[in-house]
Amino acid sequence: MGHRNHHQDQNHHQAADNLVNLFTKAKHDLLVVQYRLEKEFQQIYPDNANPMKLVSRIKKIQEELSSLTEQCRELLSAKQDLIDKARTTLVGNRNLLQRMQASMGIPLNSDSDDPAFTNFNQIIDEWTVQVRSRIGDEKESESEDINKLLFSAIVQGN
Numbered sequence: 001m002g003h004r005n006h007h008q009d010q011n012h013h014q015a016a017d018n019l020v021n022l023f024t025k026a027k028h029d030l031l032v033v034q035y036r037l038e039k040e041f042q043q044i045y046p047d048n049a050n051p052m053k054l055v056s057r058i059k060k061i062q063e064e065l066s067s068l069t070e071q072c073r074e075l076l077s078a079k080q081d082l083i084d085k086a087r088t089t090l091v092g093n094r095n096l097l098q099r100m101q102a103s104m105g106i107p108l109n110s111d112s113d114d115p116a117f118t119n120f121n122q123i124i125d126e127w128t129v130q131v132r133s134r135i136g137d138e139k140e141s142e143s144e145d146i147n148k149l150l151f152s153a154i155v156q157g158n
Contacts, residue, residue: 083127090120 041050094117098108111117 079127083124086120087124090117 038052041052045051094114101108111121
């Protein structure tokens with residue numbers, strides 16, 4: 001019986017060795033095929049149309065896409081923060097200037113008579129439309145917080 005177990009172990013080892021040899025040969029064969037394809041593609045296709053190089057470029061772009069997407073989200077958030085701070089500062093300064101003008105008896109300009117203020121509001125309105133279009137919200141609601149819209153657009157983009 002001991003002889004039988006030794007014989008079975010030898011068969012198992014032989015089978016494993018055969019399998020390893022088969023995989024080694026398959027790997028070698030695949031490397032040969034890859035080498036031949038690369039050589040054939042280099043001869044047939046110009047450098048910028050080589051299918052293997054194109055696939056490699058596509059994979060690289062796919063890897064970089066998630067990083068670029070995150071950077072875009074950070075830029076959108078920073079842009080919104082800048083708009084919020086600019087709005088707070090400019091509107092506050094404009095209100096302070098109007099109060100000072102009123103206390104000195106200087107007639108106040110209407111919003112439409114102030115080209116800088118009108119231009120600023122136009123830029124904010126355009127930004128709001130862009131954010132709304134990202135989330136498919138076309139309704140105009142003055143009370144709606146642009147930060148909520150931006151957050152909604154970012155979350156929906158995930």
